[in-house]
Amino acid sequence: MINVLVTGANGQLGSELKHIHNKGIVKFDRSVNFVFTDIDTLDISNPIFLKKFFQDHSFDFVINCAAYTNVDLAETEKEKAYNVNATCVKNIVEAIKERNLSLTKFIHISTDYVFDGKSHIPYTEEMQTNPKSVYGKSKLEGEIFALQYKNSMVIRTSWLYSSYGKNFAKTIHKLCNERESLNVVFDQIGTPTYAYDLAYAIFQIVKQSVSENRFISGIYHFSNEGVCSWYDFAKLIANKAKSNCVVNPIESKDYPTPVARPFYSVLNKNKIKSNYKLVIPFWQDSLDEYFNITDNK
Numbered sequence: 001m002i003n004v005l006v007t008g009a010n011g012q013l014g015s016e017l018k019h020i021h022n023k024g025i026v027k028f029d030r031s032v033n034f035v036f037t038d039i040d041t042l043d044i045s046n047p048i049f050l051k052k053f054f055q056d057h058s059f060d061f062v063i064n065c066a067a068y069t070n071v072d073l074a075e076t077e078k079e080k081a082y083n084v085n086a087t088c089v090k091n092i093v094e095a096i097k098e099r100n101l102s103l104t105k106f107i108h109i110s111t112d113y114v115f116d117g118k119s120h121i122p123y124t125e126e127m128q129t130n131p132k133s134v135y136g137k138s139k140l141e142g143e144i145f146a147l148q149y150k151n152s153m154v155i156r157t158s159w160l161y162s163s164y165g166k167n168f169a170k171t172i173h174k175l176c177n178e179r180e181s182l183n184v185v186f187d188q189i190g191t192p193t194y195a196y197d198l199a200y201a202i203f204q205i206v207k208q209s210v211s212e213n214r215f216i217s218g219i220y221h222f223s224n225e226g227v228c229s230w231y232d233f234a235k236l237i238a239n240k241a242k243s244n245c246v247v248n249p250i251e252s253k254d255y256p257t258p259v260a261r262p263f264y265s266v267l268n269k270n271k272i273k274s275n276y277k278l279v280i281p282f283w284q285d286s287l288d289e290y291f292n293i294t295d296n297k
C-alpha cells in the first residue's frame with residue numbers, strides 16, 4: 001500500500017486533488033491510500049504535533065498544498081506569512097527526516113512571485129529569483145527549506161484558479177454579473193493555471209513514481225499553456241458568462257495595490273513536460289472546463 005499525505009487540502013489545489021481522488025479519475029496499478037488534512041486536522045505550524053503525526057503514520061508521498069496566499073495582507077502579516085510559507089515547510093522536512101523516512105517523496109508548491117517580473121522570455125527553473133513581495137520572499141525561503149531534503153520537488157505555479165476557494169476567475173465571474181463595467185489591468189502578463197490541471201499533473205507524477213520509479217527531484221514550473229494579461233483573462237470570463245458587463249483595460253499605475261505584482265511572470269514548462277511526459281491544456285480550454293463545472297454545480 002502506498003500512502004500519500006496531502007496538507008492544506010481544503011484550499012483550491014488540495015480540493016482539486018480530493019476531487020480527482022474521490023471521482024477515481026486517475027487509476028493506479030497499486031493500492032494508493034490518500035490522507036487529506038488541513039489546519040483543523042494537521043496544523044503544520046505545530047512542529048511537536050507534526051512530528052508525533054509522522055511517528056504514528058508512514059507516508060510514501062507528502063504533498064504540501066498548505067500556504068499563506070493573501071499577497072497584499074502578507075505585507076502587514078509578515079510573521080504569519082513567513083511562518084506558514086517557510087517555517088512550516090522546514091517543520092515538514094524535519095518531521096520526515098526525524099522519522100527517518102528517507103524514501104518519502106516530498107512535493108511542495110511554490111509561486112511565480114519568486115521572480116521580479118523583469119524578464120521578457122518565459123522563466124526557466126534556473127533563472128535568477130528576486131521576489132519583490134513578502135509573499136514571494138516567504139515562498140522562496142520555503143523552497144530553500146524544501147530542497148534541503150533530497151527527495152523534494154518544488155513546483156512553481158501561477159495565477160491559480162478553481163471552482164473551489166477564492167480566486168480572480170470566481171471574483172470576475174461574480175462581478176461581471178453584478179456590475180455594468182469593470183477595470184482590469186492589461187500590463188501584467190502571465191498564464192492562468194486551472195488548479196484541476198495542476199492537481200492532475202501531480203497525480204501523474206505520483207503515478208509515474210509508483211509504477212516507473214520516476215521521481216526526479218528539483219524545481220519545476222507548471223501553468224497552463226499560452227499567455228495573457230489579467231484583462232484578457234477577465235474579458236474571456238465575462239464573454240463565457242454571457243455578461244453585458246464592459247471590461248476596460250487599465251494600467252497597473254491606475255490600480256494601486258499594497259504590493260506591486262510582477263509585470264511578466266510567464267513560466268517555461270519544458271522541464272516538467274519532458275521529465276513527466278505531460279500534455280498541458282491551453283488556458284482558454286481549461287477556462288471552458290471551469291465553466292462546465294461551475295455551470296453544473
Ligand SMILES: NC(=O)c1ccc[n+]([C@@H]2O[C@H](COP(=O)([O-])OP(=O)(O)OC[C@H]3O[C@@H](n4cnc5c(N)ncnc54)[C@H](OP(=O)(O)O)[C@@H]3O)[C@@H](O)[C@H]2O)c1
Pocket residue numbers: 007008009010011012013014038039040042043044045064065066067068069084088109110111112139156157158159160161165166
Ligand atoms: N492562489 C494562487 O493564485 C497561487 C499562485 C501561485 C502559486 N500558488 C501556490 O499554490 C499552492 C496552493 O495554493 P491555493 O490557492 O490552493 O491555496 P489556498 O486556497 O489558500 O489553500 C491553502 C490551504 O492551506 C491551509 N493552511 C494555512 N495554514 C495552515 C497550517 N498551518 N496547517 C495546515 N494548513 C494550513 C489554508 O487554511 P485556511 O484557509 O484556514 O488558512 C488553506 O486551506 C500554495 O503553495 C500557493 O502559494 C498559489
